[in-house]
Amino acid sequence: MGISQSTGIVDQRPDRMFQTLLAAYGPQSWWPAESVEETIIGAILTQNTSWKNVERALEVLRREEMMDVGRLSRIETEQLATFIRSSGYYNQKAKRLQNFCRRLKDEHGNLSQLATLSTQDLRDWLLDIHGIGKETADSILLYAFSRPVFVVDAYTIRIFSRHHLIKETSGYDQVQTYIHENLKPEAQTYNEFHALLVRTGKECCRRKHPRCENCPLTGDKARYNVQG
DNA sequence: CCCCAGGCGTCCA
DNA sequence: TGGACGCATGGG
Numbered sequence: 001m002g003i004s005q006s007t008g009i010v011d012q013r014p015d016r017m018f019q020t021l022l023a024a025y026g027p028q029s030w031w032p033a034e035s036v037e038e039t040i041i042g043a044i045l046t047q048n049t050s051w052k053n054v055e056r057a058l059e060v061l062r063r064e065e066m067m068d069v070g071r072l073s074r075i076e077t078e079q080l081a082t083f084i085r086s087s088g089y090y091n092q093k094a095k096r097l098q099n100f101c102r103r104l105k106d107e108h109g110n111l112s113q114l115a116t117l118s119t120q121d122l123r124d125w126l127l128d129i130h131g132i133g134k135e136t137a138d139s140i141l142l143y144a145f146s147r148p149v150f151v152v153d154a155y156t157i158r159i160f161s162r163h164h165l166i167k168e169t170s171g172y173d174q175v176q177t178y179i180h181e182n183l184k185p186e187a188q189t190y191n192e193f194h195a196l197l198v199r200t201g202k203e204c205c206r207r208k209h210p211r212c213e214n215c216p217l218t219g220d221k222a223r224y225n226v227q228g
Numbered sequence: 229c230c231c232c233a234g235g236c237g238t239c240c241a
Numbered sequence: 242t243g244g245a246c247g248c249a250t251g252g253g
Contacts, residue, residue, distance in 0.1 A: 030234090042234095043234085044235095046233085046234050046235090047234080047235040047236065048232095048233060048234085048235045048236080048248090048249095049233060049234080049235085049249090049250075049251090050232085050233040050234080050250090050251070050252075051233085051234065052233090052251075052252080053233080053249095053250060053251055053252090054234085056250095056251090085249090085250075086250060086251075087249090087250075088233090088248080088249040088250040088251080089235090089236090089247095089248050089249055089250085090248095090249070090250080091248080091249090092236080092237090092247095092248060092249090093248095096236085130236090130237080131235095131236065131237080132236085133235060133236050133237085134235090134236095135234080135235060135236090136234095136235070136236080139234075151234080153234060153235090154233095154234090154235090155234080171242095194234085195234090198234055201234095202233090202234095206231095206232080
């Protein structure tokens with residue numbers, strides 16, 4: 001396999017996989033037209049939860065005029081929990097939303113100020129918030145702040161390991177570093193690739209399904225796993 | 229009845 | 242450091 005002089009990328013399989021999925025499914029358009037605060041709220045609410053259930057909660061928050069960091073900071077936690085009931089884990093998530101909102105107000109004032117932080121500083125700050133782990137932090141970095149940070153999830157690890165791009169025992173940081181080093185570091189690319197991997201995982205790479213006959217990554221057209 | 233979803237913190241070895 | 246567990250609704 002060739003080594004790109006300009007980028008230093010050695011392993012082109014992630015890009016091939018990305019191109020294969022993009023050709024098969026087209027752009028997924030995740031979080032395209034929502035506000036920054038709505039994207040962040042959604043990132044927290046969707047922890048281990050289907051997006052459909054999250055959307056219902058977001059509609060309630062919109063109706064209650066609660067898509068606002070200041071209002072979320074001041075509302076009673078129990079009442080906030082009732083608003084986001086459909087997203088599951090509502091007691092935990094009500095606290096987590098308020099943890100974020102209150103620390104934002106106290107330490108940075110508003111989202112515009114938060115956005116002036118470097119990607120590394122912003123990530124460190126997010127990870128220090130109780131209830132925000134790596135995946136949620138990186139989702140916020142990528143989808144709310146358009147930073148070139150790849151979001152690793154269970155689908156990513158499952159698909160990559162099944163196609164032998166990584167070891168089965170690889171952890172979050174290992175997988176993220178691998179992708180960062182072998183795929184053009186653009187927010188738009190990472191945004192689309194992550195969304196495509198989630199779709200692929202849902203449709204044909206479930207835990208029970210060892211293999212899917214309709215998966216774009218399976219069969220003659222898949223070139224990402226061929227030594228080129 | 230079962231399993232699953234765009235995780236995280238805690239506890240325990 | 243790594244695995245088990247609680248958290249909870251809604252869909253298939």
